[in-house]
Amino acid sequence: MNMTLEDNDHSDRFFSRWRLVTGFAVMAGIAAIVIGVYVNHARQQVGADYTAMVGDVVRAQQQNNQLNQVINVFMANPASVHLPEINHFLWLAQRHLEGIQNSIGRYPLLEPHVSYLSDDFKLLESQLTELERLALQTIHDNSFLEPLQQLGMEMEVNMAWIYSELNNAVHAAAGEQYRVTQQMSRAVIPLVLFVLIMTASLFAAVINLQQQRNKMHKLMLTDELTGLKNRRYLVSIATTQLANAQRQQHPLSLMILDLDYFKHVNDTYGHPAGDEVLRLVTGCIASLCRQSDTLARIGGEEFCLLMPNTSMEEAKCVAMRIRQKVASLELDCVKDGLRITVSIGLTTTITGEQTFEQLYSLADQALYQAKETGRNRVDIVLPPVHMGGSDSSYTNNAEKPKSYFSSPSLNNVKES
Known part of the structure; x- marks a missing residue:
């Protein structure tokens, strides 16, 4: 029950960190969008170059003098010969007016100041249209001279007002x-820092999430009390080691160790x-x-040792040293x-042909024999061999029973 609660706690923390990462990602995305919109807007505002606009206004202001000269010449001699001068002035004035109006639309900061x-x-x-009409009529009727002069004066006042x-x-x-520009320089830096x-x-x-995931993965494969690998890891690595043993035709030994009277x-x-x-x-x-061996805790007081590339004799020596120590x-x-x-119960596969479950069963049989014949000993049960048309398991009683309360020394091994 405690282990289940602990697993749930780790799982909750794992998903909490996922939510945290998601929240950070959303906030960073929003910040990036805000900065993008702000920079785009600021670029439109600050990127305006008013030099050309000032030039257009200055040239338009000079049209008052041109209008005055054209009107005076025409008033002195209202003949068709002077119409090209008036038409040229009207063309320039219309061109400047359209250019200025188009420029205003390109400068967002300027438009609010001139909307009125x-x-x-x-x-x-x-x-401008009326001036052209009156000029044409004046050629045929001098009575239009006074309205033309009055219109010219009104245009001078209007243009002076507009361009000023x-x-x-x-x-x-x-x-x-x-x-x-100043505000942008002050605002962009904090935004970038943010x-x-x-x-x-x-x-x-x-990174923290990855560390937690690694910790959870380690907890899933590690015995918390001893720090050894657990049964899940043992089964996984044993499958790989058996495949290697079969491919390379190397022996592999497996022993199960159980503490007596634990x-x-x-x-007590x-x-x-x-x-x-x-x-x-x-x-x-x-x-x-060895470093290549895998020691795992598979039960309360039960351990399992997987030894790749290890023969029965080598594994038996290791088992006896472990028992003695x-x-x-x-x-x-x-x-x-x-x-x-x-x-200790021990078994060995010569070429990795057996499955982990088969080897584990044989080592468990050997452990049972060791328990039944006095404990504090090493017994061996090898995989079945073909003998006279039948398969038989080979049993090797590696050691005689040892006293539980004594500190036995390593005796000569007698095989039966």
């Missing part, structure tokens, strides 16, 4: 552009003492293992005078 001039622009357009206001508006927009911080936080969260230790000294015994025995066994292990830190022994 829209009626004046329309009036000037109508005045435009000049002021351009300078105001340029000043606002400077302020926007995005960098968000990105760093996201990476940190991802329940008596728990019942308590489970904390039993846990400490397990940790000490684990260190003792692990000290005799465990039996001589001092457990005074747990209880004065406390000793413990281990029974």
Whole structure:
């Protein structure tokens, strides 16, 4: 039950970090969009170059003098010979007016400052049309001279007003552009820092998530008490090692180790003492293992040792050294005078043809024999061999029974 709760806790933390990473990603995305919109808007605003606009306004302001000269010449001699001069002026005036109106639409900062001039622009357009009409009529009827002169004066006033206001508006927009530039420089830096911080936080969260995932994966494959691999990992690695053994035609040995009378230790000294015994025995066994070996805890006091590229004789020597070292292990830190022994069942496949389940069953049979014949010993059960048309398991009683409470020395092995 405790292990289930712990697994659930790790699972909750795992998914919480996923939610955290998702939240960071969403926030960073929103920040990127906001910065993108802001920069695009600021680029439109700040990117406006008012130099051309100022030039258009200055040239348009000079049209007052041109209009005055054209009107005076025509008034002195209202003949068709002067119509080209009036038409040229009208063409220039119309061109400047259209150019300025188009420019205003391209400068967002300028447009709010000149929106009130829209009626004046329309009036000037109508005045240009009316000037052309009156000039044509004056050629045939001098009575139109006075209206023509009056219209010219009104146009001069209107153009002076429009282009003076435009000049002021351009300078105001340029000043606002400077302020926007300053604001942008002050605002973009914090935004960039914010995005960098968000990105760093996201990476940190991802790294943390990966670490948690690795920890969870390790917990799934590791025995928490002893730090050894567990049954799940053992089955996985055994499948791989058996495939390698079969491919390379190398032997592979498997032993199951069970602490003798361990329940008596728990019942007499308590489970904390039993846990400490397990940790000490684990260190003792692990000290005799190679780097290529896999030592796993597969039950309460039961261990399994997988030894690739190891023959039966080599594995038997290792098993006997383990049995001897465990039996001589001092457990005074747990209880004065406390000793413990281990029974070992061993099997070996010559070429990796057996499955892990088959090898485990054979080693378990050997362990059962060791338990039944006195404990504190090593027994061997080998895979079946073809003998006279039938398959038989080969049993090798590796050691004679040893005294549980003594510290036995390694005796000569007698095979039967």
